[in-house]
Amino acid sequence: MILHIPVVIPDIILAAALVVVFGLLRMVSSIFEPGLLNMIIGHITFQIAFVALVVRSRLVAIGREVEEAARDLFASNGYILRRITLPLLTPGIIAGAMLAFTLSLDDFVISFFTAGPESQTLPLFIFAAVRRGVTPQIHALSTLIMLITVILVVLTERFTRKQETYGKRRRDDA
Amino acid sequence: MSQNLNAKIDQGLSIQNISKQFGDVKALDDVSLNVAQGEFFTLLGPSGCGKTTLLRIIAGLELADAGRIFSGGKEITRLPAIKRQVNTVFQSYALFPHLTIFENVAFGLRSRKFPEDEIRKRVHRRLEMLDLGAMARRHPHQLSGGQKQRVALARALVNEPDVLLLDEPMSALDARLRAQVQEDLRRLQRKLGHTFILVTHDQAEALVCSDRIAVMRQGQVRQCGTPEAVYDNPRDSFVAKFLGAANLIPATRVDGGVDTAFGFLALEKVPPWTTGTVAIRPEWIGIGETQPAVNGIRARVSEIVYRGTSFDLWLEPGPLRVRTSSYRRIDPGRDVWLELAPRELVILEDEAC
Incomplete structure (x- = not known):
């Protein structure tokens, strides 16, 4: 449940909340000054939800019986994880990672709220540059970002579809 | 009961006063059974009668609330699945989709760290026996239903278990193939001499395969005996209607x-x-x-x-x-x-x- 919150909550609210939390944490340690670390923590906070959703749907598709079968065949928990669960989960993990990368690359709001003077992301750089006027450099960059995002989304889609057909196949067996 | 059969029951599986509750539902209510070594035993009953739960308790995938289980005279009630010489053929077969047929069958031997040449020898022998020799390099999704079922069988049998458990292994096969597989299974069991415990709701399957049948209803064994005995002398109206x-x-x-x-x-x-x-x-x-x-x-x-x-x-x-x-x-x-x-x-x- 809690994991789903970052998916539905507007970015701006999450970002504001992060600023408040980092403000409190700064009283404990100065490493929570706005900067790269804060930005990383912020990005992870909202991406965990997306990755967890993707990986969990894969986990559900694998089902409990395969794991039980492995246990029945004398496999220890570590061995099951290594030889059964992780290999079967890999497509889900990769899809999740690609999704996270795309979201991270595109994110402006959370980056903007948590970035320090030294740190910068591509969207932040573009935002700052555009205020000074649109240069050919910006056009080129935007095109590149668009391309990378589209490619990643298509790849993610492909992985997700693969796992769906696998899920269907399993249901046919049953 | 002859001396010989008594000895075989001592070496076989003994289930004593097993009970299991899921929430308010009594899945098993004081079930006692003896399965002789080398016997083909069938648990027959409608869905929800507790037969699969009993099978899972024997496999060690579920723990009983009360009662004890002995195998070959040794108590295994609390032993985890990985320490039991019991293997299962699951209803959905539960083959590992990312491994080849060879690796599927080899899995139980690998997790117990058998030497490589021993694994190779044993796996190939089982695959040949079940007519799967040509399939060794394929993946489960490239196989037909009947082939998958045989792979599941080979994967369990390669470990030479004391008891082989079969959880409705034929329910995914079409009727014609099922009749064939029932007879094959019977022959295989005779040839190997392992103890087989089959769970099914198909009375024809129970009659064809079994040495003895236990008819179950609502977590209890209603009647236990040879197929002929149960068919000819049903104990109550439930058994009479369920079997024939x-x-x-x-x-x-x-x-x-x-x-x-x-x-x-x-x-x-x-x-x-x-x-x-x-x-x-x-x-x-x-x-x-x-x-x-x-x-x-x-x-x-x-x-x-x-x-x-x-x-x-x-x-x-x-x-x-x-x-x-x-x-x-x-x-x-x-x-x-x-x-x-x-x-x-x-x-x-x-x-x-």
Whole structure:
């Protein structure tokens, strides 16, 4: 449940909340000054939800019986994880990672709220540059970002579809 | 019971007073069974009767709330699945989709760290035996249903388990293949001499495969015995109806027999109740033109169902079902004499049906 919150909550609210939390944490340690670390923590906070959703749907598709079968065949928990669960989960993990990368690359709001003077992301750089006027450099960059995002989304889609057909196949067996 | 069989039961599997509860539902209620070593034993019952739960407890995938299990004289009640010499063929087969057939079958040996050449030898022997030699390099999704089922069987058997558990392994196969696989399974079990425990809701499967059958209902074993014994002498109306077809006749005890809706019926034994039920299998009812000496009923054929090897006749008064061989067609509307011979009438235990 809690994991789903970052998916539905507007970015701006999450970002504001992060600023408040980092403000409190700064009283404990100065490493929570706005900067790269804060930005990383912020990005992870909202991406965990997306990755967890993707990986969990894969986990559900694998089902409990395969794991039980492995246990029945004398496999220890570590061995099951290594030889059964992780290999079967890999497509889900990769899809999740690609999704996270795309979201991270595109994110402006959370980056903007948590970035320090030294740190910068591509969207932040573009935002700052555009205020000074649109240069050919910006056009080129935007095109590149668009391309990378589209490619990643298509790849993610492909992985997700693969796992769906696998899920269907399993249901046919049953 | 012979000395020999007793010894085999000692080496086999003994289930004593097992109970298991899921929430408010009593999945198993004080179940006790003995399965002899090398026996083909079947747990038969409708869905939800607890047969799969019992299987999972034997496999060690579920722990019993109460009761004990012994295998070969040693207690295994609390032993985890990975320490039990018991392997399972799952209903959905649960093959590992990312591994080849060879690696699937080798899995149990690899997790116990058998040497590589031993694994190779054993796996190939099983694959050959189950006619899967050419499939070794394929993946599960490239196989047909019947092949997957054999892979699941090979994967369990390669470990040479003391007991092989089969959880409705044929439910995903089509009817024709199922009949074939039932016979193959029976032959395989005879050849290997392992103990097989089969869970099924298919009575034909139970009759074909088993040395002994336990009919289960609502977490209890209603009757246990050889297929012939259970079929010929069902204990109550549930067993009578679940294993084969039966005419159940409500009856009241009178001198020398029972009084029923069809009039007086003579019995060989005295029923233990005053009102209860007697049963007769459709194929045990005699049918003829002349009045039989005892237990004759005059009836009219109301419906006729062709079954290939037999006809099922529905008769009034009744309804009574009679099975006759297929060369004796009797058209609806005809009046006939039925003979419910005293030795064919089974006195059921239940008070009323």
